[in-house]
Amino acid sequence: MNDMNSTPESHYDCLIVGGGVAGLSAAIHLAWHNRKVLVFDRRTGPLFFTLNKLENVPGMPNITGVKLQKELLTQAKDLGAEHMRGNVTKVSGTLGDFKLETEKGEHFSAKTLMLATGVARYxxxxxxxxxxxxxxxxxxxxxxxxxxxxxxxxxxxxxxxxxxxxxxxxxxxxxxxxxxxxxxxxxxxxxxxxxxxxxxxxxxxxxxxxxxxxxxxxxxxxxxxxxxxxxxxxxxxxxxxxxxxxSPKVPRTDLAEQLGLDLAPTGHIAPLTQRGNTNVEGVWVAGDVRPMTQQVAIAMGTGNIAAIHIDQYLTYKL
Ligand SMILES: Cc1cc2nc3c(=O)[nH]c(=O)nc-3n(C[C@H](O)[C@H](O)[C@H](O)COP(=O)(O)OP(=O)(O)OC[C@H]3O[C@@H](n4cnc5c(N)ncnc54)[C@H](O)[C@@H]3O)c2cc1C
Structure with a gap:
């Protein structure tokens, strides 16, 4: 399906805000399990600019940040995930019918939502x-x-x-x-x-x-x-x-706050459990915006576990 012009009628299984390694890892699992998933990203994550080799990503000793981002995106698209470059500015709704609006005024809806918005650095x-x-x-x-x-x-x-x-x-x-x-x-x-x-x-x-x-x-x-x-x-x-x-790391929580998600004392989004589900039913969180250190393997892992949980939730609870 790839980069697309979605219509307001499109209703997704999951909308993911943030196309860093956490959001794309989640999209890979969901698309592989035939879920209709769309990732939004405005490309401010650090790996889009990292030409240095990432020495500590398990199994990928020669990968740079830029290459890792490209490979995850290709894998997600090949499996059927949709991807859109854009800035999500508004979020509302409840389980089964979450609504997103982009800066350009485009509207999307989905049964579930994932925030993988990362942290900003100075x-x-x-x-x-x-x-x-x-x-x-x-x-x-x-x-x-x-x-x-x-x-x-x-x-x-x-x-x-x-x-x-x-x-x-x-x-x-x-x-x-x-x-x-x-x-x-x-x-x-x-x-x-x-x-x-x-x-x-x-x-x-x-x-x-x-x-x-x-x-x-x-x-x-x-x-x-x-x-x-x-x-x-x-x-x-x-x-x-x-x-x-x-420099201070500032979690990007503007959308989380619109939905009333609980924040940790550090300012990150506080998940209810290690799977990344939150106090708002139907909303998951993954990656650096969770209260943990910044690390590719952790971001990918939290994206993956949240996606597994979302897929199971869609199967058994919705
Ligand atoms: C210089 C540097 C080097 C690093 N090197 C390593 C390394 O060698 N090994 C390692 O393990 N880790 C490394 N890290 C850490 C690693 O980059 C992070 O852990 C990882 O990028 C986190 O992924 P993420 O998907 O959670 O967030 P991010 O990569 O930050 O991605 C979040 C994405 O969400 C997007 N976004 C946010 N809000 C919105 C919105 N409202 N609408 C649309 N898009 C939105 C952002 O634009 C961004 O692209 C490094 C970090 C830095 C800063």
Missing amino acids: HPNVNGEWEPCLKYAAKCNMFYCPDCEAPETAGKKTLVISTGNSTGGVGTAKHLYNFTKDLSVLFTSEDAEKRELSPKNQAWLDEHNIDVREDTIKNIEGKKGCIESIELTSGEQLTYDAYFVS
């Missing part, structure tokens, strides 16, 4: 703009996800760029210290309170000889996705082998 500002980072993010030597990419810094002179509060930045430095002792931290938040170090974190930085700076970034120089140097607003020029961004 890039460091470069002269007040975040867009310059897109040339380098996950392309060569600029990293974001300690649980995924910390080993990439092994033995490398590494700069942690901390855009949020200092606890996050020091936490990333502690994680990287398992791989490199040649570490510096740059605190870039313009909020002085956020840059303030607790006595315990200050002591850890001192004890481990970590260089610390507080400044903002004026310019990034680089070639072919690799950062060569960073110019600070103070005029200082920094050159490192690796640049590791520590």
Whole structure:
């Protein structure tokens, strides 16, 4: 069926918002089980831009983020799932008749719904703009996800760029210290309170000889996705082998809130059980927007288990 122009009359077994690895893994299982499923995606997930190899995805040692996204989409479409590029802005309804509206005013309905909307991350500002980072993010030597990419810094002179509060930045430095002792931290938040170090974190930085700076970034120089140097607003020029961004992750929960889904204290969507069903009957959640770490295998697994549960639910309960 593939990319399509759905009509308002189309009624799906399941609509999935989010075509990252979680949503597509769910679509693969549902389509394979003959369910009529449609995935919406606005392509802001990190793997759409990750040209670096993902070293820890089980069974896929050479895959890049971009390739993984392409292969999952092809597999889902080949099995009969539908896919639409677009931004879902409104959601309503109840079990058996959920309704979605896109930014363009298109309407869709389905018996069940899955939210696999992921988390948003903050890039460091470069002269007040975040867009310059897109040339380098996950392309060569600029990293974001300690649980995924910390080993990439092994033995490398590494700069942690901390855009949020200092606890996050020091936490990333502690994680990287398992791989490199040649570490510096740059605190870039313009909020002085956020840059303030607790006595315990200050002591850890001192004890481990970590260089610390507080400044903002004026310019990034680089070639072919690799950062060569960073110019600070103070005029200082920094050159490192690796640049590791520590930034707050903000779960994308606007649609969940429209439906009245329970949120966890971390701001993620709180599933009722490990299968991803929620407090609103007929709505499931999968991937990074659940309260757990960011990781491809987990996102795929939670997409898969939610899809199995949806398929069983459609068979036995509807
Ligand atoms: C730089 C970087 C490198 C990483 N490297 C690794 C690695 O090496 N190994 C590893 O295991 N993990 C890695 N990760 C983590 C991994 O990328 C995530 O765990 C995974 O992408 C989560 O998948 P997801 O489907 O839950 O969410 P996402 O991939 O974030 O996808 C969610 C999608 O939903 C879409 N969306 C959200 N709201 C809407 C809406 N209203 N309408 C339409 N679409 C919407 C978004 O645009 C997005 O495309 C990395 C993360 C980053 C940031």
